[in-house]
Amino acid sequence: MLSDSTFRDIAGLMHGTIGLNLPPTKKALVASRLAPRIHRLGLEGYDAYLSLLHEERGDGELQVAIDLLTTNETYFFREPVHFEILRQHLGRPRERTPAAPVQVWSAASSCGDEAYTIAMVLSELQTLHRIGPGWSVLGTDISDRVLRAAQAAIYPAERMRHVPQALLRRHCLRGEGDCEGLVQLRPELCERVSFGQLNLCEDFEPLGPFDAIFLRNVLIYFDAETRRQVIERVVERLRPGGLFFIGMAEGRADLSQQLEAIGPGAFRKRKE
Ligand SMILES: C[S@@+](CC[C@H](N)C(=O)[O-])C[C@H]1O[C@@H](n2cnc3c(N)ncnc32)[C@H](O)[C@@H]1O
Structure with a gap:
């Protein structure tokens, strides 16, 4: 389970790195977007993932987390x-x-x-x-x-x-x-x-x-x-x-x- 304090740390890291605003109402969304990745890496949970993000700061896993937590939706001639x-x-x-x-x-x-x-x-x-x-x-x-x-x-x-x-x-x-x-x-x-x-x-x-x-x-x-x-x-x-x-x-x-x-x-x- 994603605790409030780990959520706050992840939100703080994302805000500090790419300005991403993650208010408390986004906690369930963050949990669901990161869960498959944590499972795939064989980590114990969100705390372990947060430690990995801090270790890898600057590239690697942080990039993956950014991709998971932002939306890249786009298409040709959007808002024509x-x-x-x-x-x-x-x-x-x-x-x-x-x-x-x-x-x-x-x-x-x-x-x-x-x-x-x-x-x-x-x-x-x-x-x-x-x-x-x-x-x-x-x-x-x-x-x-x-x-x-x-x-x-x-x-x-x-x-x-x-x-x-x-x-x-x-x-x-x-x-x-x-x-x-x-x-x-x-x-x-x-x-x-x-x-x-x-x-x-x-x-x-x-x-x-x-x-x-x-x-x-x-x-x-x-x-x-x-x-x-x-x-x-x-x-x-x-x-x-x-x-x-x-x-x-x-x-x-x-x-x-x-x-x-x-x-x-x-x-x-x-x-x-
Ligand atoms: C929804 S897409 C928008 C694509 C396109 N501009 C459009 O309107 O269709 C948002 C993009 O913003 C990028 N993005 C988010 N935070 C960013 C930042 N701090 N600096 C640069 N790009 C960022 C994401 O990686 C994502 O590809």
């Missing part, structure tokens, strides 16, 4: 209005010089669905001569498991159910035989997208500046103060006039003063 706003914003000539390089950051990219969706939109804009050829997308996440999946760029077809047919034809190869039901992204799209590990709750190297940043469906894990700090740190990397997106269900209460709302979960950085 954001991609429409991106398309319109970047396609508007007065916003920027058409040939200027465009850089977009998917800041909690999970398995890459969001980053590759952005790449599909940018590729389309290039074809329409709305942006020049110098564009790229960066995807980052805390979890190396999802980053490996993102680099492999092979997805169950189900995750692409919202991708328009024309884009599927242009960017995807359908698996056959043993690979039936899987879709692989073409190398020309993949080479525009790079992935790296980044913990949003720690100071990170100067990145960007970006024309747009997607920080979607990750703020829900953080408490109010962590959320405020993460937003400030991320928005710092956005160009004035650039776009900033959060999940549509993530509210807007404590967003940065530097942002003005332009749609549900969509903001523009003020030019001042």
